[in-house]
Amino acid sequence: MAGHETHYELALPKFDAAVKLLIVVAPYYRDIADGLIAGAQAVAAQAGALADVVEVPGALELPAAISLAEQGADYDGYVALGCVIRGETTHYDTVCNDSSRGLMLLGIEGLCIGNGILTVENRAQAEVRADPAGQNKGGGAAAAALHLVALKRRWKV
Numbered sequence: 001m002a003g004h005e006t007h008y009e010l011a012l013p014k015f016d017a018a019v020k021l022l023i024v025v026a027p028y029y030r031d032i033a034d035g036l037i038a039g040a041q042a043v044a045a046q047a048g049a050l051a052d053v054v055e056v057p058g059a060l061e062l063p064a065a066i067s068l069a070e071q072g073a074d075y076d077g078y079v080a081l082g083c084v085i086r087g088e089t090t091h092y093d094t095v096c097n098d099s100s101r102g103l104m105l106l107g108i109e110g111l112c113i114g115n116g117i118l119t120v121e122n123r124a125q126a127e128v129r130a131d132p133a134g135q136n137k138g139g140g141a142a143a144a145a146l147h148l149v150a151l152k153r154r155w156k157v
């Protein structure tokens with residue numbers, strides 16, 4: 001596949017105490033989202049983490065939903081899942097840039113967030129990246145959140 005290199009993956013962290021994750025999903029493309037969710041849930045289970053799932057309309061709502069959960073609930077980390085496919089206008093750029101920037105700003109504030117928002121040109125690119133047996137981006141996002149949770153616990157912040 002042009003441009004796709006097999007990359008190095010860190011081993012999942014081990015935890016002494018249970019980890020609670022919130023998987024926040026924008027099922028704008030339902031089948032794609034379902035693949036991302038399955039991948040994220042499998043990695044969470046592999047690490048012995050609990051994982052709740054909530055849904056919002058689109059990727060632009062993902063940062064706000066995570067911010068609300070951090071204020072009102074008690075999760076150790078978050079997995080943001082969604083799929084943005086380029087259309088005819090520049091709205092694609094807004095949705096991609098603002099959703100990822102929102103997650104990054106929350107992360108810099110100390111939230112443990114894995115970003116599993118696919119930003120792709122077409123459905124075929126999305127399908128291979130959402131497939132747990134393919135590029136498994138949902139699983140990768142869950143792993144990223146777990147690694148940040150481990151660091152947060154290590155440094156007691």
Ligand SMILES: Nc1c(NC[C@H](O)[C@H](O)[C@H](O)CO)[nH]c(=O)[nH]c1=O
Pocket residue numbers: 026028057058059060061082083084085086095
């Ligand atoms: N075009 C896509 C969107 N657009 C919707 C926005 O995310 C948002 O829900 C709306 O602007 C209301 O605030 N969302 C996706 O997740 N994927 C897309 O391809």
Ligand SMILES: CC(=O)[C@@H](O)COP(=O)(O)O
Pocket residue numbers: 084085086087088089090091092093095
């Ligand atoms: C990523 C989007 O917002 C996109 O799906 C919207 O499509 P369009 O740019 O054709 O309105």
